[in-house]
Amino acid sequence: MVDYTSLYRPLPLDLGSALALVILFLPFLSFVLLGLFSRRKSETLAWLATGIHMGAAIAAGMVFQMAWAGNTFHSRTLWFALSTSEMTYPFTVGIWIDTEAALMLLVVTVIAFLIHLYSIEYMKGEKHYVRYFAFLGFFTFSMTGVVLMDNLLMLFVFWELVGVASYALIGFWNERKAAMDASNKAFIMNRIGDVGLLIGLMILWSQFGTLDLQVLESLMQQSVLSDEGTWLTYFRANGKIFENTAPAYWLTLAGIGLFCGTIGKSAQFPLQTWLPDAMQGPTPASALIHAATMVAAGVYLLAQVFVLLNGDVLTLIALTGAVTAFMAAIAALTQHDIKRVLAYSTISQLGYMVMAMGVGAYDAALFHLITHASFKACLFLSAGSVIHAMQEVEHGLNEEQKKLFDPQDMRWMGGLRQKIPLTFAAYLIASLALAGLPLFSGYLSKDAILAGSMAWAEAISGRTLTYHSLVVVLAFLTALLTALYMGRQLLLVFWGPFRAAQAFESARQAFAKMHEAPWGMRIPLIILSLLSIGLVYSLNPLDGNASWITQRLFTPLLAAPGNFEYYDHVENLKHQWHSTASYMAIGLSVLGIGIAYLWFRPQRRAVQQYHRKGAYRGLLPNISYQHWYLDQLYRYSVVKPVKGMAQAMAWFDRKVIDKTVELVGMSNVVLAHFIAFVDRIIVDGLVELLGSIIGWVGQAARSFQTGKIQTYFILTMLALVILLFWMMV
């Protein structure tokens, strides 16, 4: 039996962990430095932050090189301890770098650096220019923490901090109500997921007495499900055997709890509605946080806890991912806002990754995370460049026209490819990667996911149709829809006439003068679009399995007890399904682009007049535009009832509880008055009566003493007569 204390000993700081610490605290340094001078409006400080992040990215490259060569780094030290009468439980802080963590670390720091570079120009003229960079630094710090931590409690700590960074950046323009609404929504939606994650931690803690990932894995392997339906876990410590039991369903619940964290942060059904609204933040921040890195943290979490999940949880994960991917792809079809299309596309792609984790295509999920990070960041930054250009058009408009115009609205765009060719090229490459066309990065990873989903469905249900097939169907439908909405977006933004010019005269002149963004913004675009090309990841750009990334990632074996042997077959079946999946995927992507061309080709009148397009009519387009009416559903089924309940409870507090207290008080006062009455009238009255009687008697007696001898004589005689009379009778 494994000894708890031998598993859970402190580990000294090694080279990789030391470097990782530097990477962790460089962005924090940037946050503190810039935070101190956040009132200034200095470009130097922004360059300083960019430099710091470049340093972090370089260090991450070194760590990556070492980790990719086969080293793992693990350091651990005590944070605080908790003693019981039987043993002292350590709560540790530690850094654990394996291939996955090294890869993530590199992605996060490199993209953070590129976003910094881009933002220097993009955010110019902002009132809180330096504060923006400070928050970016804070984000990188917390995200790096999520990647590096070796135990779930510390991961949760950074997980929450990431949420705060996201809150601050979505609400960066905090005088705008919409921005604050969006940031509140994001934080609270995330908190709901985090509470689930916390419950997962509670279950694991009470079974294993630790939250350390490595220790959890080995203890989980030892745990068993008994025939009576209990989940037994054992460990040995201080020469004593600890045995904890819980009903078996808590094992599944623990997995679902952990997955809730993913649902919140990676915007999965049913909590995905915060992500489209999060586009209220500055575009580069959206690229970093709400496209490339933070939202992928949920997928990374699944990778970290993969071994602790059982088959039921994985099935739930696969279904959730597939449903989310499909729902969001539908929503992306009809959006007008250039960033909202990308936001829904992000949700959809995250759905893919989550689904991939669920079907056991662990390597494919992480691979897609990486390719998605670069092509989606590229898309967002290019969109930023488009918006940048459109804002110049906006400056030429008068107040009246400005109300109609929106620089992010694709209905006003069109034909931009001649004016901003570099942006166009970047956008095109990244879009094709997203749509999953061969030779581009997205094809490689998406292909692996699709093959994985087919393999999984077969492993579970043979070739019969069960609800598991739904995952496969939704995954392929999403592939079609992805090509469709990206084709639509490309056609609306870059082809056809410049529609704003058809409505406003001044826009025509502005369009003539429209030019590419400054170099500071162009370089990140170039780098990211190069990273979206398939050759970077695989020398055979038609085969994702040949990629140097997937060759080093291995799907871990499930440590959780239970009968889920079919997961072992998934790995073999993947290869059988591989070519089928890739032909179908290519076919669907081409089909999607074809449909998009048919509907949104520049020659069509409806497309040329697209700026006149008003609100959608009919249920089907609105289901898409309103994202399945989820927001409305939550407003009426959750937000309003909760607010109403709060009011009701406040009423209850005031009118019932407090009134009862007051009633008790009042009845005491009434009682006191009554007692006072009794006291005054009866008790005091008796005393007074007695006094009065004595007074009367005295009075009567005194009245005899008149001092006149005659009166005394008469009275004496009278008394004598009465006495005699009484004696004789």
Added chain:
Amino acid sequence: MGFLSLMQNHLLTFIIFVPVVVAALLLCIPGRFKPVFKIATITATAIQLLLAILIFQSFNTSPAVSSAIQPGFVFQYVEKLDWINLDLNTFGKLSIDYFVAVDGLSVTLVGLAALVLLVGAISSWTIQDNTKGYFLLYLLLCASVVGCFVALDFFLFYLFFEFMLLPMYFLIGMWGGPRREYAAIKFFLYTLAGSIFILIVMIGLYTSVMDPIETGIQAGILNDAETVTQAQITEVQQRIQENTIPKNQIVKTFNMVAMMDRANYLPDTLLEVNNNAGIFGFSARLIAFMALFIGFVIKLPAVPLHTWLPDAHVEAPTPISVVLAGILLKVGGYGLVRATYSIFPDGAVFFAWWIGLLGVIAIIYGAMNALAMKDLKKLIAYSSVSHMGFVLLGLASLTSEGVSGGLFQMFSHGIITSMLFLIAGVVYDRTGDRMIAHYGGLSVKMPSYTTLVVIAFFASLGLPGFSGFVAEIMVFLGSFNAATINQLLPRWMAIVATVGLILGAAYYLWTLQRMFFGPYYLLKDQWNGQMIDLNLREYVMLIPLALATLVFGIFPSLFLNMVNASVSSFVHFVNTVGEENLRLILGK
């Protein structure tokens, strides 16, 4: 040298009586020298804080368990003097001691009290009317609060406990807001009603418990109190149980440590474990537990006994709100740990389920109410109700995680809520209005203020990095774990309680959004000139508190190392002794 060693040996006496001495000196100074009172009070509380730091520094965090008084419990800085001794002949002897000491359960609260009282004193700088009266009362409060945390003689404890009411009543009733008299009376009567329960139990305990050491001396078994051995004490206890010590030699005591050992209860007395008589067929000990519980839980406060709190807070002047929420509520929690749970562990085990439920209700109910509040101070008051629910839930679990978490929650809530009330005071000082809807976009005019508000709000909603996070996590882990360890709480309680985290985020972020962000808006235009960012005095109060919550959040071991040893023996004691007692009481 002489004075220093005197101080070393009597640190606790010093920390209690410094404010009293200062108050006595101030009595001789005419009321028109206003700054003198302010400076003297700040100095007195600063000295208290200094002494508290001294106590912290030399507090032994892993003491050797060798106490003869009560195995497993180790008190430090013990001062024990005979105070009142009466010979009641056949009723035995009455002994009330001046018995003060600290252990892990109380030492952190002493530190917290000193810190919050100093902040409160600084915050009182703006008091203008009847300065002398105010600061004299404040100093009395300082003494009695600290006294409450260190007293180990029930009588002494009760004295300090009751004595807090007097200054508090006048401080709210005379320097408060428009409905101050109503609030003060409500506060006073409510707490007094609770104290009556405590008083009854205290008298009951006094009739039942003897002091083994002094009885031993009286009976000639022991020679003097200094050289007692465990064997001798056991002998005294045995002879008490055998009824072989004459009645007039039995020394009855208010010593709370003696009350924890069931061998010290005289046979066939009301609260003795084996006494099956009970009241209305219900064990007298369990009833006594409930009575003590109610007495202290009013102070905490727990739903439904909490309604004095919002009223008292809304009407109290800012510094008094700070002290009230920062420490006085913790006296309730501390009373539960020190008296209710320690003396009646059987009740703690017996009622665990209900206490846990009460905690869960408080967490959710308080948070829901906070969500509905329109007055900033009321919102904070209800958030206190919600946060104190965590203390109850943690205690109810009787696990190390839960109890440490509950204690940590008291400590961290003391810091955070002090900040929150100071924050509410900042706008109130400027405009005399605290309605959330009357402000908007304050971040435009008061950026530093907004930064500190954001820090305090996030600290209070349990963000990692701040002390509240570790506290709440521990409570969650512990209350969930209870189902595995001692089966006292069902698992759903901890899970339901997590909803409080979501609601906490909701009401704080909603307030931020309405008051501090969005377009700049004030109800009245004339306020515009008053919207000045924080001044030096406000920085001096807020920054140390913000730093404190950060430091304890990042290095929770600073706190947990202090309490760990005591908590693990407390938990062990309450669980095992509670079970044993309960078996005797219920006759199983």
